Amino acid sequence: MIGVKGLYKRFGELEVLKGISIDIKESEVVCVIGPSGSGKSTFLRCINLLEMPSSGEITIDGETITDKNIDLNKIREEAGMVFQHFNLFPHKTTLQNVALAPMKVRKLSKEEAEERALELLDKVGLADKAHVYPSSLSGGQKQRVAIARALAMRPKVMLFDEPTSALDPEMVGEVLGVMKDLAMAGMTMVVVTHEMGFAREVADRVLFMDDGIIIEQGTPDDIFSNAKHERTRSFLGKIL
Amino acid sequence: MITIEITSFSLLFGMILGTVSGLGKLSKKRFFRYPSIVYIDFIRGTPLLVQILLFYYGIPGLYSNVTGNSFNIDPILAGIIVCSINSGAYIAEIVRAGIQSIDKGQMEAARSLGMNERMAMKEIILPQAFRRIIPPLGNEFIALLKDSSLLAVIGVHELLKTGQLYISRTFAAFPVYIAVALMYLILTIVISRIVSYSERRLGVSDRS
Ligand SMILES: Nc1ncnc2c1ncn2[C@@H]1O[C@H](COP(=O)(O)OP(=O)(O)OP(=O)(O)O)[C@@H](O)[C@H]1O
Ligand SMILES: [Mg+2]
Numbered sequence: 001m002i003g004v005k006g007l008y009k010r011f012g013e014l015e016v017l018k019g020i021s022i023d024i025k026e027s028e029v030v031c032v033i034g035p036s037g038s039g040k041s042t043f044l045r046c047i048n049l050l051e052m053p054s055s056g057e058i059t060i061d062g063e064t065i066t067d068k069n070i071d072l073n074k075i076r077e078e079a080g081m082v083f084q085h086f087n088l089f090p091h092k093t094t095l096q097n098v099a100l101a102p103m104k105v106r107k108l109s110k111e112e113a114e115e116r117a118l119e120l121l122d123k124v125g126l127a128d129k130a131h132v133y134p135s136s137l138s139g140g141q142k143q144r145v146a147i148a149r150a151l152a153m154r155p156k157v158m159l160f161d162e163p164t165s166a167l168d169p170e171m172v173g174e175v176l177g178v179m180k181d182l183a184m185a186g187m188t189m190v191v192v193t194h195e196m197g198f199a200r201e202v203a204d205r206v207l208f209m210d211d212g213i214i215i216e217q218g219t220p221d222d223i224f225s226n227a228k229h230e231r232t233r234s235f236l237g238k239i240l
Numbered sequence: 241m242i243t244i245e246i247t248s249f250s251l252l253f254g255m256i257l258g259t260v261s262g263l264g265k266l267s268k269k270r271f272f273r274y275p276s277i278v279y280i281d282f283i284r285g286t287p288l289l290v291q292i293l294l295f296y297y298g299i300p301g302l303y304s305n306v307t308g309n310s311f312n313i314d315p316i317l318a319g320i321i322v323c324s325i326n327s328g329a330y331i332a333e334i335v336r337a338g339i340q341s342i343d344k345g346q347m348e349a350a351r352s353l354g355m356n357e358r359m360a361m362k363e364i365i366l367p368q369a370f371r372r373i374i375p376p377l378g379n380e381f382i383a384l385l386k387d388s389s390l391l392a393v394i395g396v397h398e399l400l401k402t403g404q405l406y407i408s409r410t411f412a413a414f415p416v417y418i419a420v421a422l423m424y425l426i427l428t429i430v431i432s433r434i435v436s437y438s439e440r441r442l443g444v445s446d447r448s
Contacts, residue, residue: 048352077354087349091367101353104363146349153353 007056018212031199034209048079080150086142088134095130120148140171160191243398250323258331283329319391338369378435
């Protein structure tokens with residue numbers, strides 16, 4: 001589904017990703033953990049080309065997206081992204097936030113797009129908030145709308161960058177709940193998270209990243225209970 | 241009234257010019273960026289009075305030297321053109337600052353949904369920037385209104401020139417200049433009221 005080969009990313013002098021290679025299967029849920037600054041966000045942003053890799057190759061569904069002459073926007077349609085700070089459009093209602101891209105990018109009619117948006121809002125439990133603006137929503141509600149917005153494009157893979165880090169503790173559960181449903185429904189997901197409970201329960205595979213490389217990967221049990229590397233153990237020791 | 245007419249038209253054309261060159265200055269393409277920067281810096285770096293004289297006397301003078309024909313441009317039209325070009329440069333900076341004040345995450349979210357840059361600008365960035373632009377645009381309107389008094393030097397019968405003509409007949413300099421000043425004051429107060437009303441109507445943009 002997603003293939004990454006020898007991915008490097010530099011910002012000027014700073015080398016942030018130093019050769020990442022990984023294959024992610026369809027319907028697989030991969031959680032990425034690691035200390036701050038280790039390159040987790042950069043890795044995720046390379047997968048939908050919000051950052052251009054310095055070198056390396058990425059394929060999604062057999063298509064090599066790092067080819068020079070590929071249509072960037074097409075790629076981004078296939079990979080939905082959920083951000084730490086939601087990034088909802090404040091001048092649009094919840095419904096418009098979700099319906100906008102299907103209308104503008106997928107060229108759905110307004111009715112079709114809004115129907116799809118309502119369905120998704122219902123799925124994340126916010127059908128009754130369709131006509132309010134984001135400013136009147138709680139953090140957890142905003143993030144659920146953001147998930148619905150990404151899903152509205154019917155992406156092949158969903159990328160989550162610390163989706164619950166900006167939330168008050170009591171709202172974390174509702175967002176993780178939506179993500180769990182999504183995983184059960186067979187969505188391919190890459191999730192950068194500090195929620196070890198979620199990773200343990202939902203992830204098929206956990207990656208531990210440090211200093212721009214994947215130090216270790218395996219099932220949640222492999223990583224959380226039987227980590228082979230000292231760096232993994234000391235990181236887990238600090239956060240658990 | 242000619243003052244209001246000139247100011248309003250100039251602001252309108254200035255907004256068009258300003259949006260285009262403000263976007264131009266932010267463009268990644270040098271072909272758009274460099275002309276915008278030259279235009280903005282030249283206009284903001286030279287006095288309006290000099291620009292007025294240059295346009296009204298300088299350019300027709302050059303034209304008749306080169307071609308041997310003379311032409312006359314209507315002072316009001318000249319006034320609107322110069323003031324549009326002038327305010328366009330200031331509005332360009334307002335537009336640029338407005339766009340740059342929008343959180344980077346907005347563009348990223350739009351791009352991650354597959355929108356191209358143009359679409360994201362039009363649907364997401366500009367509508368939000370526009371709300372933030374209204375107050376400084378109001379200030380520009382007021383500045384332009386006052387600056388339009390400079391057009392008296394090329395004989396445009398705007399507010400100041402009308403006052404001066406009246407003085408030349410009545411010799412009542414003090415009361416007439418006071419009256420002229422008060423009229424500018426009333427106009428600027430009315431404008432700032434309208435601006436703060438529309439600001440409230442549109443609501444200051446919320447953070448998401
Ligand atoms: N656009 C950029 N320009 C320059 N440096 C950047 C840029 N984006 C990220 N970096 C740097 O790259 C490094 C890795 O950043 P990244 O955001 O990928 O880390 P992270 O693992 O997501 O950390 P965190 O847990 O804090 O989110 C950091 O040192 C950061 O300062
Ligand atoms: Mg990060």
